[in-house]
Amino acid sequence: MKYIIPTIIVLCVIIAIVFLFRRKHRNEIQRLDQKKLQIQNKPVLEELTKVKALNMNGQTEEMFERWRNKWTELMDVEMPKIDVLLFDAEEQVDQFHFGKATEIEKEIESRITEYDQEMVKILKELDELIGSEEKNRIEIEQLKEQYRSARKTLLAHQYSYGPAAEPLENRLEKFNPQFEEYDQLTASGNYLKAREIVVSLKEEGQTLFKLINEIPTLLTEIQHKIPSDIHEIRNGHQEMEEQSYFLVHLEILEKLNQIEENLVEFKQKIADLDIAPVQLRVVEIKDEIESFYDALEKEVIGRKYVDDHFTEIGDLLESAIEATEKTVEEAEVVQKSYRISPKEANVPVNCKQQLLSLRQRYELLTVEVQEEQSAYSSMEETLKELKLSIEQLFEEQEQFADRMKNLRIDENKARAILAKQKRLLHDTERMLHKANLPGIPEEMDARLEEAAEQIFVAVNSLQEIPLNMETVNKNLEIAEKCIEDVHNTAVEMLENVQLIERIIQYGNRYRNSNPAMHQQLLEAEDAFREMRYAKALEYAATAVEAAEPGAMKKIQVLAKNKG
Incomplete structure (x- = not known):
């Protein structure tokens, strides 16, 4: 048992691999068979039938026979050979000769690819032949119609073509022999050769018919319109010179002479049917003429x-x-x-x-x-x-x-501002002295003195001769800010003093019943007498708020209403 089980497993694996290879080859043989059928189903016979509707002469007959023989050979000789090879490949697979089967499959693949390319080539040539016949028939009729129209135009308006009339007619005459040759080739079944004539005629027609359409307009420009403009400009130039205009710098007459020389050259180029450079130069000349009009x-x-x-x-x-x-x-x-x-x-x-x-x-x-x-x-x-x-x-x-002028205005304005600031400082000091205060704090005195000094500096700068308004305005700005600051501080201090008095008055009702608050109010009164007004406000507010939360808000409302 020790050796039997592994041997059985190995045999099973080998058998599985063999059957996998066998299935793979059968699938490949089936694919090749389908590919062979695709080649056999290509519509070569249908296309060959269309060729029979053409003139079966000459080139067409030769090509038809070649295509039919090749198709017959492929279908009757080569395809049976592929069938034999497919059968051989199947036998080799059944006998488990996979290597030999692979060689046969490669040979079949190679032959099928070769035959497929042959079929594609035949169908392409068939399409080219059949398409050439149809294209030739349509395009030759268009060319003949264009030729007749061009010839009629050239004969009816020969004067309009000037020296180009004869060369245009000569080139048109070359169309007839080629039309005749085309008809002969088509009658003899040489459609591809006839196609070459159609292509050549189309190329020549595009150039020639364009010349016939454009030359009359071009000749009108160089024989009539441009000479008329030149004549008009010359007359205008002369009249302006007679009216004492100086026009030498424009060099118009020299340029007009050059244009007239160009017009003579253009006629020869048109006679040679070389109109492209003429058309380009005519556009430039018309722009130049327009510029002459503009210059004048x-x-x-x-x-x-x-x-x-x-x-x-x-x-x-x-x-x-x-x-x-x-x-x-x-x-x-x-x-x-x-x-x-x-x-x-x-x-x-x-x-x-x-x-x-x-x-x-x-x-x-x-x-x-x-x-x-x-x-x-x-x-x-x-x-x-x-x-x-x-x-x-x-x-x-x-x-x-x-x-x-604004310097005098600025000076008067500065003096007015200075006077206003003097009054404000004076009013601030008067307001402080009139207030019922124990005294004015040293800090406030110092700020008042500083404001007075800035007023002094501004006054002195306004007394200088000559007056430097830049310095005046600078000093005045400093003084103005200093006085406004001290005034606002004084107002705030007096408001705090009034508030302290109201807080103490409000707190008196609690003194007998609340010894702690009484002591805090005494400290506030001491600070007030010592002119420490901010500290006095802090002590008094803390004492009242402790005894009656929210009391400060009531006092502030009462103070605002009385104010």
Whole structure:
């Protein structure tokens, strides 16, 4: 038993492996058989039947016979061989000769692949032949119709084609022999050769019919429209020169001469049917002509601007210089009373220098206008630049003048603020002395003194000559903040004093019955007499709140209502 059981297990495994291999090969044989059937079912016979509907002559007959013989050979000779091989493979599998079966299967796979490629090639050639016949028939009719239409157009409008008429007609004449050759090839069954003629005619037709459509329009441009535009520009150029326009810088006449030379060259190119570069250059010429019109119009607009604004801008310049001179004088007066930075002080002087420089440019422009030897477009541009610069300088010096005027306003405003702050400080001190206080704390006295010192500093800065408003405003800001702080602190202190008095009055009702509270109130009163008002408020509030929780809120409400 020790050896029998392992032997049985090994035998079972071997048998299982054998049957697995057998099943695998049977599946492969079945797959190859299906592949063979697919080749046999390819529609070669149906396609060969379609060929019979064509002219069975010449090339078509030869190709038909070759395809039919190849198909017959595959179906009657090669496929039976594959059947034999499939049968052999099955026998080898049944006999468990798997290695031999594999060799046969590979041979079958190779043959089937080869035959399949042969079938695909035949079907492709059949499709090409049948498709060529149909395409040829449709496209040749289209070409013949286009040819007839082109020939009719060329004959009816021969004048419109100028020197291109004869070469176009010669190229059209070459179509007829090819049409005849096509008909002969089709009649003799040479559809593929006929296809080559159709393709060649289509290519030539695309070029030739396009030429016939486009040349009349192109000739109209170079023989009529462009020469008419050139003539119009020349006349306009001459009229403007007679009206004293300076146009030399535009070089329009030289460019027009070059265009006229181009037009002569274009006629020869059109006669050679080489119109692509002509079309491209015509587009460029039309753009150039448009630019000539724009340039001449620009000169007309420039002259109108110069005529309308020359004197006006001159007057504006003189007004700006006059105003700036006044500002310079005013600045000198202002500097005696107010201190301003060197940069600020130089603003009117710099404006004046720049305006005088602009006056020199204007004077040079005056000479150009009188001599009429400069382009009006250029003079217009210069005038506009002058006007813009004058307006900017005018605005700059006006802003400076406004700043100088504001110095006096700022001074008066500062004095008014200072007076208001003096009154506020005085009222604060008076309010403290009138209050029923044991005295004013040292800290409050120190803050009052500091506020008074800041008032003194601000007053002194306002008495300087020349006056430095920047320093004045800075000192005034410090004084203003200091006085407002001390005033707010004083008000808060007096409110606390009144609150202390009300708390003590409220707490008196508990003194006899609550010795602890009585003692705390005594401490609060001592702190009050010692001018420690914040501490007095803390003691009194703590005592009352301990005796009657929520009492402080009642007292504050009562104090607010009485206030």
